[in-house]
Amino acid sequence: MTTQPTAMELLSQLAAAPGVGDLLPGATIPPAYHGDWMTQAPAGTALALARPRDTAEVSATLAACHRLRVPVVPQGGRTGLAGGATPVSGCVLLSLERMNRIEAVDAAGSTITVQAGATLQSVQEAARDAGLFFPLDLGARGSCHVGGNLSTNAGGNRVLRYGMARDLVLGLEAVTADGTVLSHLNTVLKDNTGFDMKQLFVGTEGTMGVIARAVLRLHPQPRSTQTALCALPDYASVLRLLRLVREGIGPTLSAFELMWPDFYGLVTTRVAGLEPPLAHGAGAYVLVESLGVEPDEDAARFERVLAMAMENGVVGDAVIAQSGGETAKLWKVRDASGELRSIFWPHVGFDVGIPTRSLGEFIEELTARLQQRWPQVRTVFFGHVGDSNVHIGVKVGDGEQPEAEIDDTVYRTVGDWRGSISAEHGIGLLKRAHLHHSRSPQELALLRTLKTALDPHGILNPGKVVPA
Template structure:
């Protein structure tokens, strides 16, 4: 069956689009989740929607699984291939079809790298309000399929909030085109919402229409020091009221992260280590007024005892230096070695006690472990990375995950904030979603993908 299928695959799409065996490069055999490398049955790299449709029609008829791949930058394993499945890479679908300043939208194929879309928007005097650390390699299709978040969610929202239209290929090859790009369109169900955050289980996103924003002309960056997590939350409340929609970033680094990464990555400290540190970014359209507003907000926070210290960048270059520690996450492997990453959401009123319980519990149960905590908490998102002692085994990693995800369940949070469930978190989906919710997800899956060929074994799929 395998040889006959791969031959039909070659006959249908041709050797230019299909790679088999040793011709499948290693980069398609894994993603950032760190799962063991797996060579797929075949790799297909289509150049247009019609070729994606032809592939899905063939795989549907043959009952062969398909694993969609974008930039493979997720940490939940949603893009990790299977030996019995076709890996479908959208990396050749890189056309930016239009950037419309009047309508404030961009039309692009799913394989466009986020940074390229951001650049195209800037060239048109606009801004794409999605920004994540992997901007140079993640693709728009993957960003949408995982409903990615990032550093600017507090102002512009998750990926879902930017999507005005989608083109999607269903499991049987049917093409759904909802590309009108209208902000108001209440003609029946908003079907594109089904595919945003679905991790490739319901269809393959091939094109999109994304909302653009006016490009701010001014930006201010401040690094602030607070005594504890409660003071950080008080600061969030304060700057939200003082800055309003000008608040575009609120990044928290607890002492574990701030100290370890500044030392390990060789980043000079603008403020001494101690309690939590917060990066505040504000953007606007009047430089003098914006700086005065930020200065006033920080001054009030210092006077009220919310902050213990603060530094406001005097230039763009100094602002980048203030961000250097927060963006040092790319150095985790160098500083810490192998890590177990967690991407969770926590209700704000539970943030202080949950962070303390996680860090204390990990230190007590796994002596020698290093746990670093940071996040965007204005949108509830907390990141935790743990480097277990070298003597740890798979059982220790599983016990760690159970400890962390049980704590998240108990505080009323979510086991996935912005990276999805994928293959890594399947056992913990019920910590956040009820049986009825999961049953509904599976009912939708059965309707759109009756042969269950799209991304099997991921998230809520069987």
């Protein structure tokens, strides 16, 4: 009978493997590595923490773990909201934090080449210093990593114009479970050389391989920003406004953020220092923003469209930012979603995608289903409605939440409306059991086939994304 090696023996074998960098034993791993913003594992769950300095060390670490059948959980800035970076028992945590270099900026080709551990903010700043613009933007920009942004296919506030993270990557260098390095750091916009292999790693949350380096697309730096907060009577008016601004502002439209009255009322009364820019009582509040290159013409066009919307009765009231400071104040209302953990806690949060045309009816039906089951339920709704994404907070009383029952109600409703159970936050650990509401049995079977082909021993981020 073969005796399984002890944790100490496994750690010793990993540390002795050629090319593996320094390993921090499990008992000494700092608490920050025990999970992400939503989930935490007990201290001692992980066998070790590896912090490679380059792709070669990533490869050596994965090869050793593959040989020894040790699970590996990749970690970026640990700002995820779906439990994708949560340690599993006996795993090696593979943190990319030391791989944080901005390697090259190509102004002529509008690309930037970076290591996966570079923070989103550092990439934005490097692009800006070169007179260009990296449009992906999240509240966690100062701590989230580009590798994590790509592995979760992050969205953010500018998807309406620039697309998701997968739309901003041209090439990747990734490492598969057995340590094989797949390097296709493509820098050209057109590359039709067979299968687009980078998409095996973008959005798959480290279950197919570990992203080590990336070539990202840059855009011209905007020279004008127009921002307005609008009060509207109902969701039908929201759809009319969306059509008006799409037609009137055109490709400069960069954000169309909807806040339902429950969210707007909560944050403008409970968040310290946040005054309501518009009076309470409207049926919906929309933050509209355009990013352009002709300040005077952009401003005139923006104001004309909003004036037309008000004349037509689509918008009841509006405030247009006249300075960068005023723009920041308007965005502070929408970004107050980050305060929900302090002013609306405990609650169960969701990030779902519903066709824009149906979103108002979906909210009505979901609210009715929740109220039927829990008459005293409280909700908040807000999101990037221009790209069909709504965020939901559900709160049943002030104590422990019936999370499983709330999940079942929300995700069943999403499935009934043929929506996505995860619009931009990924699947990770928390949504894995509900993936069947958005993916067919045939798709799930193919997903498992791909996982087995790339990770035959199942060591990469086990228990995440891929249903059993």
